[in-house]
Amino acid sequence: MRQSEIDPPGLPPIEFDFQLIETVNARLRVALAGTGPLIILIHGFPEGWYSWRHQIRALVDAGYRVAAPDVRGYGGSDKPLAIEAYAIKEMCSDIAGLIAALGAEEAVVIGHDWGAGLAYATALFHPERVKALAGLSMPHLGRGPMPAVELLRKIYKDRFSYILYFQEPGVAEAELDADVRTSLRKIYYSNSGEAQKAKHKFENPSGLGLLDRFVDPNPFPSWLTETDLEYCASQFRDGGFRGPLNRYRNSERDFAELAAVEGKRITQPAAFLAGSLDANLRMIPGVDMVELMRAQFDDLRYVKLIEDAGHWLQQERPAEVNSALLEFLHGLRAG
Numbered sequence: 310m311r312q313s314e315i316d317p318p319g320l321p322p323i324e325f326d327f328q329l330i331e332t333v334n335a336r337l338r339v340a341l342a343g344t345g346p347l348i349i350l351i352h353g354f355p356e357g358w359y360s361w362r363h364q365i366r367a368l369v370d371a372g373y374r375v376a377a378p379d380v381r382g383y384g385g386s387d388k389p390l391a392i393e394a395y396a397i398k399e400m401c402s403d404i405a406g407l408i409a410a411l412g413a414e415e416a417v418v419i420g421h422d423w424g425a426g427l428a429y430a431t432a433l434f435h436p437e438r439v440k441a442l443a444g445l446s447m448p449h450l451g452r453g454p455m456p457a458v459e460l461l462r463k464i465y466k467d468r469f470s471y472i473l474y475f476q477e478p479g480v481a482e483a484e485l486d487a488d489v490r491t492s493l494r495k496i497y498y499s500n501s502g503e504a505q506k507a508k509h510k511f512e513n514p515s516g517l518g519l520l521d522r523f524v525d526p527n528p529f530p531s532w533l534t535e536t537d538l539e540y541c542a543s544q545f546r547d548g549g550f551r552g553p554l555n556r557y558r559n560s561e562r563d564f565a566e567l568a569a570v571e572g573k574r575i576t577q578p579a580a581f582l583a584g585s586l587d588a589n590l591r592m593i594p595g596v597d598m599v600e601l602m603r604a605q606f607d608d609l610r611y612v613k614l615i616e617d618a619g620h621w622l623q624q625e626r627p628a629e630v631n632s633a634l635l636e637f638l639h640g641l642r643a644g
Contacts, residue, residue: 325340325341325342325343325365325375326340326341326342327339327340327341327385328341329385330378330407330410330411331406331410332402332403332405332406332407332409332410333402333403333405333406334399334402334403334406335381335386335387335389335399335403335406336386336387337378337379337380337381337386337387337403337407338358338378338379338384338385338386339358339376339377339378339379339407340358340365340375340376340377340378341374341375341376341411342365342369342374342375343365343368343369343372343373343374343375344372344374345372345373345374346372346373346374346416346417346440347373347374347376347408347411347413347415347416347417348368348373348374348375348376348416348417348418348419348638349376349377349378349404349407349408349416349417349418349419350364350365350375350376350377350378350419350420350424351378351380351404351418351419351420351421351424351425351427351428352377352379352380352383352420352421352422352423352424353420353421353422353423353424353425353446353447354422354423354553354556354557355485355492355493355496355545355550355553356383356421356422356541357379357383357384357541357544358377358378358379358384359537359540359541359544360421360621360623360624361377361623363623363624363627363630363631364623364627364630364631364634365377367631367634367635368631368634368635368638371635371638373417373638374411376407376411376416378403378407379544380400380403380423380424380427381394381395381399381400381403381552382395382548382551382552382553382555382556383544383548383552383553384544384548385544388548388551388552389552390551391555392478392555392558392559393559393562394555395552395555395556395558395559396559396562396563396566397426397427397430397559397562397563397566397567398434398566400427400430400556401427401430401431401434401435402434402435404418404427404428404431404435404438405431405434405435405438408438409438414437414438415437415438415439415440416438416439416440417439417440417441417442417443417638417641418431418432418439418441418442418443419442419443419444419445419634420442420443420444420445420447421444421445421446421447421622421623422445422446422447422620423447423556424445425444425445425446425447425449426444426447426449428442428443428444429442429444429449429575429605430567430570432575432577432579433570433573433575434569434570436576436577439577440577440641441577441578441579441580441637441641442575442577442578442579442580443579443580443581443582443611443634443637444579444580444581444582445581445582445583445622445623445630446582446583446584446587446589446620446621446622447589448581448583448589448590448592448598448599448601448602449575449581449602449605449606450598450601450602450605451571451572451604451605452564452567452568452570452571453564455564456560456561456563456564457472457560457563457564458472458473458476458560458561459560459561461473469522471519472557474518474519475554475557475558476557476558478551478554478555478558481518481519481550481554482549482550482551482554484518484519484520485519485520485549485550485554486545486549486550489542489545489546490538490539490542491520491525492520492550493538493541493542493545494525494526494529494538495520495523495524495525496519496523497529497533497538497621498523498524498525498526498529498530499523499524500587500588500619500620500621501530501532501619501620501621501625502584502586502617502618502619502625503526503530503619504524504526504619505586505588505619506586506617530625532621532624532625532626532627533621533624574604574605574606574607575605575606575607576607576608577608578608578610578640578641579606579608579609579610579611580609580610580611580612580613580633580634580637581599581602581609581611581612581613582612582613582614582615582622582630582633582634583613583614583615583618583622584614584615584617584618584619584620584622584625584626585614585615585616585617585618586617586618586619587618587619587620587622588620589620590614599612599614610637610640611633611636611637611640613629613633615629615630615633
């Protein structure tokens with residue numbers, strides 16, 4: 310897909326290249342555009358570089374060089390089979406290695422969802438490579454008292470949890486790979502602001518699988534067109550969901566690896582953006598997640614909650630996200 314095919318009507322295309330870039334242990338497909346200080350855009354589950362399509366122009370126009378990779382397991386990047394290949398230190402080494410491979414000493418790292426988790430962890434494991442960072446939709450709460458999957462087993466017991474459902478290799482893959490387009494359509498809608506406002510979280514709460522529970526909206530909210538959805542689906546049809554799901558299967562391994570940075574605060578200038586309707590802001594009932602985050606940072610200098618937006622923030626509300634990111638970045642330059 311050429312960049313001109315995803316630009317808004319009436320705007321001249323940005324010239325960018327897809328490149329396959331060797332990092333330390335993986336080869337990543339990266340969308341590259343612009344010149345200037347480097348920004349790395351890291352997507353979440355189940356997305357790809359394309360989830361940043363609305364941000365690339367704004368950042369390039371503001372004078373930045375933008376690199377939006379498919380993280381390992383996704384799109385045109387390497388897709389190792391081993392579960393341990395998707396552990397947190399491996400994934401962070403890809404980001405640090407990408408910065409180095411692009412000839413930069415450091416970069417501003419911006420991540421969404423799992424990509425936000427990688428941004429936070431890269432700032433801890435490779436602080437010399439991260440000039441500043443922004444996390445979208447996923448708060449940073451530190452290592453925690455136990456592996457996340459262990460905590461979820463205690464909380465959910467016999468109730469359904471999608472993360473617990475993802476743990477058994479092959480089970481979720483069989484469901485999601487069967488009809489990629491419908492899988493993405495239901496997953497994307499389930500965490501959108503529109504679904505939260507309509508209280509359309511589950512259509513069939515007793516369904517055996519994940520998709521049995523989710524609503525298939527008709528029509529889909531306008532922020533994701535049929536063309537967008539088809540491109541996203543095309544990125545999963547060859548490689549499937551195994552790599553993306555393997556990221557969820559490293560909870561115990563991540564917990565062990567994060568012991569090396571336990572208690573360490575993120576010292577780089579940081580921003581956090583989220584939709585006011587994002588369920589991640591209500592992970593712990595009655596607790597202000599932003600205030601909880603502050604204990605993990607020396608300089609969480611910019612926080613923006615976008616009203617009535619859901620989890621897919623940079624796609625649901627691109628203009629507001631672009632404005633917020635540029636305000637944060639301008640503050641870095643001014644400082």
